[in-house]
Amino acid sequence: MAQRGQGAARKASKKPAKEPAAAARAPDMDSLGFQAMDSNVPGLSHVILQKLNMKSYEDYKSAMDGRKRGSDFGIRTYFDMFQKMEDTFKFCAECKKLPDALPDPKSLRRCKRCQNVYYCGVACQRANWPLHKKFCKKLKLVALDRLVEWLVFTGDIPFPTETWTRPAGDVAGWEDWFAMQEQLEEKLGAVLAGRYMSLLWANAGKPRPEEGELRESVRRLVTDFHSRPLTIGLGLRLFGIDPLAKPLTVHVVGASHVETLNTRVTDYDELARMFPGQRGMEVVMVGVDVVDGPIMRPPLATPGPQGRIYLSSFKGLYHDFWEGQVETKLAARPDLVVGFHPGFHACPDLMAGWLPTLLLLRDYRLPTLFTVYSEQELKASLQILVELETHITGYAANPFASLRPEQVYSSPNKAPVYCSSYYITLLGPAASVGELEGGSDED
Template identity: 60%
Template sequence: MCMGIFKSRGKQKLIDHHLHHNMASSIPALPQSYSPRTDSVFSDLSGFFSMDSNVPGLSKMILNKLNMKDYSEYRAAVEGKSRGLAFRNYKEMFQKMEDTFKFCTGCSKLPEHLGEGESLRRCVKCLNVYYCTKDCQRKDWPQHKKVCKTLRLVAIDRLVEWLMFTGDLPFATEKWTRSAAEVRSWDDWVPMQGDLTPRLDAILSGPSSTALWRNVSRPRPDAADLRRSLWRVQSEFLSRVLTVGTAVQHFGLDPRAKPLTIHVAGASHSETMGARASDYDELNRMFPGHEGVEVVMVGPEVVDGPVMRPPLRALGPRQRVYISAHKALYHQFWEDVVEKEEAARPDLVVGFHPGFHANQGLLQGWLPTLLLLRDYNIPSFFTMYSEQELKRSLQILQELEMRVRDSGSNPFASQKPEQVQSCPNKPPVYCNSHYVCFQGLLPREDFEEPDVDN
């Protein structure tokens, strides 16, 4: 790899100093049992710790509970494909998934640690959290009542999300009647779709939805609740695509003037489990008549599937979006593939929820990538779950002398609330709710020399 990536005005020691001192003081110690494995700083265990820092996600615990070794088995299960898994039918699968949420929200007691005569009972209002005793529930109510209504929606959405894997979602979208520059938020996008009710009702009356509510251990919500849930799940899917389109416009890139190559750095199971070659086709409607867009998803937790194919070396087909994926850390992909001209250099790099603030493996995993993006002056657009995460991410980028161009609330944030599994009463967060875009080094006059202890 070009050694210039790791040089910057002779201040590498200053950066290392700040990363070791300032960041270490703001990141809580990781419990020994959840220490990331040495083979990947983006490991599932590290992701589980991120959930404790208000970054939700599918944890390794869920796979263990379902007796699955990886996310490909999970995907096969929800698609109804048998691979000798440890459950016999959908009812058993949904029950085991629900079991991953079974612990006392008041005292964190697990089912296997309950005393004789004790059992976990759900909150009857949200059907989401559990308690081992009435006393635990009573003591927890002042905190739980703040999020109880929202957690009811979360419980519905995490079941409805199964329809993403059956192919019922996402539903087809309409041709844009306004230019990309005019569509600034969901308030502009939704009216272009017309009446969504017939499309949503067709999903609700379909065999997959019927099978879902026949096999889960909770009553089927009413049609209005389910329509809203379908939209929230759809919004999370579209949020990634529209965020990429927003990033294209933020940096003044024009896919109608030239083909664009967009890399998704740090892609994981969240972006690639069940991914289809058509997942970014909304960009065709956003930029009609474009010269071709390639999206390359790169990350050590990329899940095998239809998009696991080599990136393009030359320009892609006009007016089409081509998706490919590569399983590696981004800076390794750059060294092994991009520098060997086996893939095009990116016009834009996007990262969904890198989790800088929660990942103790930053030095091992993300730092080389961030320095690469900075020193090659690549337009970069990363999203966060919350304003708190955004502030911590900005602090880290400033330590790296990154030139931050803009940051704030994302107008195309997911509308689906996300529960922090290990701490349900934390306020729910939303995928892609905030963003930061950065490019290159901070101008010399804006860089303030930090004090370094001898």
Template identity: 55%
Template sequence: MASQTPALPQSYAPGANSIFSDQSGFFSLDSNVPGLSKVILNQLNMKDYGEYRAAVEGKSKGVLFRNYKEMFQKMEETFKFCTGCNRLPEHLTEGQTLKRCVKCLNVYYCAKDCQKKDWPHHKKVCKILRLVAIDRLVEWLIFTGDLPIPTQKWSRSAADVKSWDDWLPIQEDLPQSLEKIISSANMATLWKNVSRTRPDVDDLRQSLWRIQSEFLSRVLTVGMAIQHFALDPYSKPLTVHLVGVSHNETMGARVTDYDELSHMFSGHQGIEIVMVGPEVVDGPIVRPPLRAFGPKHKVYISAYKSLYHQFWEDVIEKGDAAKPDIVVGFHPGFHANQGLVEGWLPTLLLLRDYNIPSFFTMYSEMELKYSLEILLELEVHIIDSGPNPFTSQKPEQVQACPNKPPVYCNSHYVQFQGLLPQQD
């Protein structure tokens, strides 16, 4: 299927000075946007996310770790630089080594002076960075298949489940599922091979839930967007386009990843999820979108590697895929630099001019503020915005600036449609 997906035209693939391209994950953290940094891949001698995933799964032909201990050690080395002066291990003087903060086990310092000078900043985030350090190791269980945890059918209507506080009580099997993973062989393998003490059971339980919440946050946000626009999945099939998707949404994605929507809207007429973005990672979801909708009561996922406006011209306008009932974007970050704004501009204008119901999420209130300013400059009609009740519970560290307060995936949203009404 991958061979049927056309490569991006050169005109749509900005260079290294822009993070809106095939390489955006490599540059995102260096622009203070969470994501897999190019630093990580460079340190691991890997060229792309496919190699990273293959190595983690033990399938790589070119880059192989001799054992799990070496793999986790290499991954930890990608976080090693002095938080005080930014020096890397290779730039230290002879006999000098980086020492890790003993409280958070997350940041490093080349000398006591650097740590002392940095403490006024670091003390504000030290406790939460301890959770980040646990999560980035426990996330390995996604690749082993232990996460995400299967969920149960809803015993309440979608209208009655307005936040995590409403969702958690209807997942009666969740505590038992978490305990099963905690006592699993893969969890034992993880902590046997990392260079730190295994956290206590409660820390592991909370970490598993945070990672589970990040996965479900995207799905429940799509369901919330459907409700915000009063779309009725029981009266007709719905087509949802996810725009600007990247490795975060597609690396390791499965065709069942959005089945929670069937729990949310039990008995729906069919929901199609089409993921479109220049960073789509090859996998089972990379298959053609539907021209005519398939079976009722099912969620169908497809993916297409392209910028959205290019996908619209090449696929939608030719009748090779259904037009969307709603478009959703997960923290597009078009506020981050000029390259992103330029990359997103044709898509934002398309959404505006075709009057398409749109729902975008952001990492933080600050990102929401800047995004609203851009949308207003484009005279987009903003309907609503605010905190997302289904925000991820997993803190995201900006690797290049560890002492910046962590942010959370899908923490805020903006709902918009069409052109701003003109005043008489």
């Protein structure tokens, strides 16, 4: 099952957006990440394609773009779906062998504690235990959340929420957010008692966990779902942008299937509940890997409907979007730009693809917030931004980071990461290259 992410033009007079020629040559982070799995487990990408009845990465990409159905992957039942997903995690965590490389492909056995990693025999399990024991408990949560995430696709998660009863500035993090949810235990109980939760454990090939474990899993996935809109809200507050003063436009730059797969037009409505009385907000997803779906509709040239959160998207590179849509006034200039895990630190190819966008954000002095997975990624990203002479206004741990742990897919015995763990805020060119010597004003 892929990672989640979640019409007609409003004005017939708008010119259709042309597909930028550069988009076809743009570095594809999804493709690079997919291929990088083979450096840890040779042949793993082929196994994933094989299990999903695909011949190439292009088939996989078509699935991400919503152009394939479950039956195209050989999936006929719920059991097929969960089994094929689990099969893509089957390789020996110690020697990295895949089932086909073993005398008996069925000899792989799962760790009974975490229900996550596999071993080809007792010798490999014993050799791996000194490392695995550091992460076994966390990986148990990873394996559970990976299955319960299906309820995001069915619509059981998230549960209905209410208008915030406290000012956004007084909500310090998820503990405060959950405290505002009326009848929280009843809502969690309804998810656990739902039809799809029962179908999940009837077909997952694993025993159903205790109710307390499932409640905590649902809570973690709720934070994962709402992390992006609440991080946008945090960005508005950090830059002093008032949603009650005027309609706002937010651009999500570098958007991919992670942000847009199965996205519904209501998925960012928590922003409206975060700022009661807000004047209207448009969130535009911009990226070469934006998935076709309900939010694939042209950005608005004028302010969106008052009091509502309006989602739209553009499939292409941000600097092309700026030139073809913003400068021609077919789309509104943003009040805030947000990039979730841009990844420009990862390799030179990705940095080259991001460079025109980073320079545009700097030179047009656009208030910008980026998120990263880890402290290591934070340091690497800060160094690049300093070298580009960008004014870094702050960086810190994100109070609305997802609480759902995620493993490095092909190398599970590493500390799990959490989406949007840290943020960086930028505004215009730097006054001096050594601006970080005094630390962050957000620490």
